[in-house]
Amino acid sequence: MTYTNESERPAERSSQSENSVVVGVDGSASALHAVRWAAREAERRGAPLRLVNVCHLMPVRHPRQISPPADYQTAVMEQGRHWLAEASAAAQRAVPGLAVVTDLRSGIAADVLVAESRTAQLMVLGSRGLGGFTSLLVGSVAVALSAHGQCPVVVMHAATQDGVPPEDDPVVVGVDGSELSDAALTFAFEAAAARGVPLVAVHTWLDVNAAGAWAVLPGTIDWTWLQQEEEKLLDERLVAWRDKFPGVEVRPLVVRDRPDRALLEHAAGAQLIVVGTRGRGTLTGMGLGSVSQTLLHHAECPVAVARTDRT
Ligand SMILES: Nc1ncnc2c1ncn2[C@@H]1O[C@H](COP(=O)(O)OP(=O)(O)O)[C@@H](O)[C@H]1O
Ligand SMILES: [Mg+2]
Known part of the structure; x- marks a missing residue:
């Protein structure tokens, strides 16, 4: 009606x-x-x-x-x-x-x-x-x-306009530990629960643009230890939501990469990708953080921008 x-x-x-x-x-x-x-x-x-x-x-x-x-x-x-x-x-x-x-x-x-x-x-x-x-x-x-x-x-x-909407693909969420990525987590858990699909929670821990080009990266950095620490942090972050949404299969993913690139890669197999308006960057005048902007412009799947309370 x-x-x-x-x-x-x-x-x-x-x-x-x-x-x-x-x-x-x-x-x-x-x-x-x-x-x-x-x-x-x-x-x-x-x-x-x-x-x-x-x-x-x-x-x-x-x-x-x-x-x-x-x-x-x-x-x-x-x-x-x-x-x-x-x-x-x-x-x-x-x-x-x-x-x-x-x-x-x-x-x-x-x-x-x-x-x-x-x-x-x-x-x-x-x-x-x-x-x-x-x-x-x-x-x-x-x-x-x-x-x-x-x-x-x-x-x-x-890109998805003419295709059958993928109903079984996972929901993907970017997690950076900020308050706004908590808003994204809430939105993403609700979306995954409502659809009965897995939730891929992607956390990246190398915010450096061109690490591959560095000749001076110290060879003594214990990358494995760092990776394990980041995995622990992500698990801790997810506990509250796992308790609230016990029916959602969560796939935590800790990646040593830039967040925009890693999230774009995972957006390719997702039915929805969820990010916060901003992350931990401090240039608040931009309105939308750089990772969210990249996804908004370049992801092919639907992009959800979640936010905390209305202002
Ligand atoms: N005048 C309008 N009234 C309602 N919704 C609009 C209007 N203009 C744009 N939109 C919404 O915003 C979307 C993006 O349009 P827009 O940002 O204006 O792109 P473009 O620059 O290509 O016109 C549209 O698909 C529609 O959902
Ligand atoms: Mg227009």
Whole structure:
């Protein structure tokens, strides 16, 4: 069953947005891919699915307010309604009988969707949309939400668009011991438990870019001892979650490699990879840490960016 809301005020939220799985719909194939994945996720979570299209009602961005032609506004909104109807039909095909709400909004897409994320339980976006530069791997709205969203954000990549969603592949999570990777662990354990698949917890302990090129690495370093210590640390980190999710088969993996490279490698065989917004780096102005950025742009499987409490 589909309900429709229309609101012209970006800050206004309908009561149904509370705790929904929200998808940004812009008429692209990428967004439809996100809708199908989100429909199945909403079903797993027992949550309503909310499809939001944000119309940009001004034909030009201008610092001064000029009134857009009425015909233009009408056409943009009509197009938005059409995209929402198409998305809603795709959701119903993926999960017949799912409760779907569509919402036509106006404003700047990233702003409106960030506002939505304050009450959503999960936000799902396509990696690309209709606009933008074709050479970008991930569009600006998807990047903005990954960095500034207030709930976990899943970005769906085109590489998986036409394939059957792999339902038995493991969930992979990156663990660096920070508070934000704890948020990723919680999200990943829940995802693995809901799907009944193993969870691969990857921890890497060589944050050095080009160790292979070093000629001066001391030969006396006891790498085996370091490896064992890191394995112990990962095990300790996982205890609380193993207790909480006894049904999840956990595969801890300690790798001597850079985190971005190791995680990308494991993303290749995963149905979902989960990271925190940031790791232990201190450049907080970037919004999204470098490992999370690498995965967002280069992983082929869906990427979930988890975060701690809403700010
Ligand atoms: N106007 C919009 N309304 C709702 N969702 C949007 C809108 N624009 C983009 N999105 C969402 O963000 C995803 C990525 O699009 P975007 O970042 O705009 O990429 P591009 O630069 O290729 O257009 C889309 O697949 C869709 O899920
Ligand atoms: Mg776009």
